[in-house]
Structure formats: C-alpha cells, structure tokens
Amino acid sequence: MRTTLTLDPDVALTLKQEMERENKTLKATMNDALRRGLSLVSQANEDEPFKVEARDFGFKAGVDLDRINQLVDQL
Numbered sequence: 001m002r003t004t005l006t007l008d009p010d011v012a013l014t015l016k017q018e019m020e021r022e023n024k025t026l027k028a029t030m031n032d033a034l035r036r037g038l039s040l041v042s043q044a045n046e047d048e049p050f051k052v053e054a055r056d057f058g059f060k061a062g063v064d065l066d067r068i069n070q071l072v073d074q075l
Contacts, residue, residue: 007015019029059065 015026015029015033018024018033019026022029022032024032063071
C-alpha cells in the first residue's frame with residue numbers, strides 16, 4: 001500500500017540514523033518501527049485495568065464535605 005507521510009524533522013533524522021545503523025531501506029526501517037510501536041500499544045491495552053481502592057478518611061457523621069474549605073478557614 002502506498003501512503004504519503006509528513007515526518008517531523010526529529011523523526012526524519014532518527015529514521016535516517018536507524019536506516020544507516022541497520023543498513024536497511026526506508027521501507028524496511030519504517031515497517032519495523034511501526035510494527036514495534038504498534039505492538040507496544042496493543043500490549044498496553046492488554047494490561048490489567050487501573051483500579052482505585054476506596055479509603056475511609058474518618059470524617060465524622062454530620063460533617064458537610066461540600067463545605068470543607070469553610071471548616072479549614074475557621075481553624
């Protein structure tokens with residue numbers, strides 16, 4: 001599949017350096033980089049979902065948490 005990409009200068013430089021280091025074509029280098037990047041994305045999606053555990057703050061009954069700033073000001 002043919003596609004036109006506009007690369008940021010830093011990405012183009014990194015890609016060129018990788019091409020020279022690996023002695024590969026632009027096509028091969030780009031495909032390898034995309035495969036690696038996309039596999040990292042799919043691995044991240046397979047991780048366990050982020051969970052938050054509720055904690056008891058120990059507030060006493062009758063304390064209006066919507067007015068907590070006013071209580072702090074009174075201290």
